Amino acid sequence: MTNDGNLNSETGLPLSVFKIRAEHQIGIFELGMNRRNEILETAKVLSPNLALITNIGTAHIGILGTQTAIAEEKKNIFSFFNDSDAGFIPDDDAYSDFLAEVPAGTIFRFGVNSTKGFERADFLGLEGTDIFMTEKKYILRFPEHIT
Secondary structure (H helix, E strand, C coil): CECCCCCCCCCHHHHHHCCCCCCCCCCECCCCCCCCCHHHHHHHHHCCCEEECCCCCCCCHHHHCCHHHHHHHHHHHHCCCCCCCEEEEECCCCCHHHHHCCCCCEEEEECCCCCCCEEEEEECHHHEEEEEECCEEEEEECCCCCC
């Protein structure tokens, strides 16, 4: 189960969650951000067991004002973790240490410094990601339609 289209907002994410049925074994959802505390609110609805932060960039600087505020907002994805939940954060991000400080759950770092054989990942937007490991390239492409 994934969220349809771009239903990652405070309205769209709950609509996607309401579509979860007994036959679904896992769900992959994106949490969007258009204002302060939006990730906190959608994380409360979703209550994820696993969460991934890919980076703390500047795409939301106009909304939140600083990268520190962006990091604080993205870190909210971990707010409803219990001890058996896990988060994944990039080891080379300037906010990595800040993101790793959570009251519950386990945070794992990924990247050149912490993943054996990892060389780099080229993020290709809607095309997917190319992951370069020692002597091997992995190509992750998004399917045209995910249901």
